[in-house]
Amino acid sequence: MSSLTQALRVALDRRQPLLDELHAQGTDCYRLFHGSQEGAAGLTLDRYGPQLLVQSFHHSLEREPLLELIDTVQAHLQLNLLPVYNDRSRGNSRIDRQDSVHQPDDAALQDLVGHEWGLNYRVRGRHAGQDPLLFLDLRNARGWVRRHSQGKRVLNLFAYTCGVGLSAAAGGAREVCNLDFAEGNLAVGRENAALNPELPDMQFIQSDYFPAIRQLAGLPVTARRGQKLPAYPRLQAREYDLVLLDPPAWAKSAFGTVDLLRDYQSLLKPALLATAPDGVMICCNNLAKVPMEEWREQVLRCAAKNGRPVREWQVIQPAADFPSQDGQPPLKTLVLQF
Known part of the structure; x- marks a missing residue:
């Protein structure tokens, strides 16, 4: 197991009480890994309803470590999510849309719906802007x-x-x-x-x-x-x-x-x-x-x-x-x- 995956596992275990609380509230949009404070600066993993959004801001992820992160999250949540990897390590945090590391499924880039306290929110892994549609x-x-x-x-x-x-x-x-x-x-x-x-x-x-x-x-x-x-x-x-x-x-x-x-x-x-x-x-x-x-x-x-x-x-x-x-x-x- 890589040190990155180990750091993710620690972060997920630490979040479990919060995740239980959020799920009970009707919330399925939250941060799973906050890399700047949890061992991998410039890396974030966020769940937006059915979507898993992975973003790197300092360095591109290699394909195998990325897939290992995705598998770790899905095993912990016991869910099959739709992963989208946005490499934002280039100038001005622009998303590299060439998808040379990981090609998302078409379903992952469709209009989706996430939830917070029972409210419905539009989710898009990619759109005309750079940031996710819900902070x-x-x-x-x-x-x-x-x-x-x-x-x-x-x-x-x-x-x-x-x-x-x-x-x-x-x-x-x-x-x-x-x-x-x-x-x-x-x-x-x-x-x-x-x-x-x-x-x-x-x-x-x-x-x-x-x-x-x-x-x-x-x-x-x-x-x-x-x-x-x-x-x-x-x-x-x-x-x-x-x-x-x-x-x-x-x-x-x-x-x-x-x-x-x-x-x-x-x-x-x-x-x-x-x-x-x-x-x-x-x-x-x-x-x-x-x-x-x-x-x-x-x-x-x-x-x-x-x-x-x-x-x-x-x-x-x-x-x-x-x-x-x-x-x-x-x-x-x-x-x-x-």
């Missing part, structure tokens, strides 16, 4: 939203494929708005909604973050000197009871720059103003190099400075399928009660 480390935050959305107006910013919005709808929110720049992301969000027809309708807004959130906050949308802004959807100023802010690490547009390392405040300020005075905001930061304590104090200062002093706060840690040896996981999630 597994945000599961606990989605669960928190579901438990605290009853009767709330919920705004899901940088919504991606709208998992948080779906959780809010399942939790009894009276209104859910998902906002994202990419129509492809929102299209998957609409698929997720269609896969759960018993839930109330959600709203989907395709827009750059900055003009949308500034309008919702009642602030003007201004252009840089000498520049003309592109067209953007017109929105009315309003407040939400629960707002989730989960931006990417970095992005730039004609309206502004998303930079979690240097300028989280420019994202946070207008979102605070779109949150009801007695509402809740959930802030996320996925940069590993940013310490939780430092970022938390920055967020709390910004809130107080902008007339939204935080009455209580709490941290939502990722579940045990995302272990962190130093207690500082890359994804940091902070719940602010105003």
Whole structure:
């Protein structure tokens, strides 16, 4: 048995209590091996319902070690899964679609369905983007939203494929708005909604973050000197009871720059103003190099400075399928009660 397979077996044994709990909850989407913390940096194994997604970010896997990993997972779970191997060790984490190591079955690349707390989610091993359609480390935050959305107006910013919005709808929110720049992301969000027809309708807004959130906050949308802004959807100023802010690490547009390392405040300020005075905001930061304590104090200062002093706060840690040896996981999630 290779050292890699042995590390996987240890990880699976360590997860078994969590897997039992997740299966009882109606969840079959979770991380099986978190290589950066479990002995193989740059390697991840994730289950998405009937699919096993293996990804390598630093070095390509050889075929035999890959097949051994697949067999080990299937034997442990006592399931025949549909494996997809995405080699992302090339520039910009782009998927090598030549499949020189392992050719997935056609069935593995079809539209599939995974489950989280009984909700249905679209699963695709390959699609136009790079990342999976459901970020597994945000599961606990989605669960928190579901438990605290009853009767709330919920705004899901940088919504991606709208998992948080779906959780809010399942939790009894009276209104859910998902906002994202990419129509492809929102299209998957609409698929997720269609896969759960018993839930109330959600709203989907395709827009750059900055003009949308500034309008919702009642602030003007201004252009840089000498520049003309592109067209953007017109929105009315309003407040939400629960707002989730989960931006990417970095992005730039004609309206502004998303930079979690240097300028989280420019994202946070207008979102605070779109949150009801007695509402809740959930802030996320996925940069590993940013310490939780430092970022938390920055967020709390910004809130107080902008007339939204935080009455209580709490941290939502990722579940045990995302272990962190130093207690500082890359994804940091902070719940602010105003």
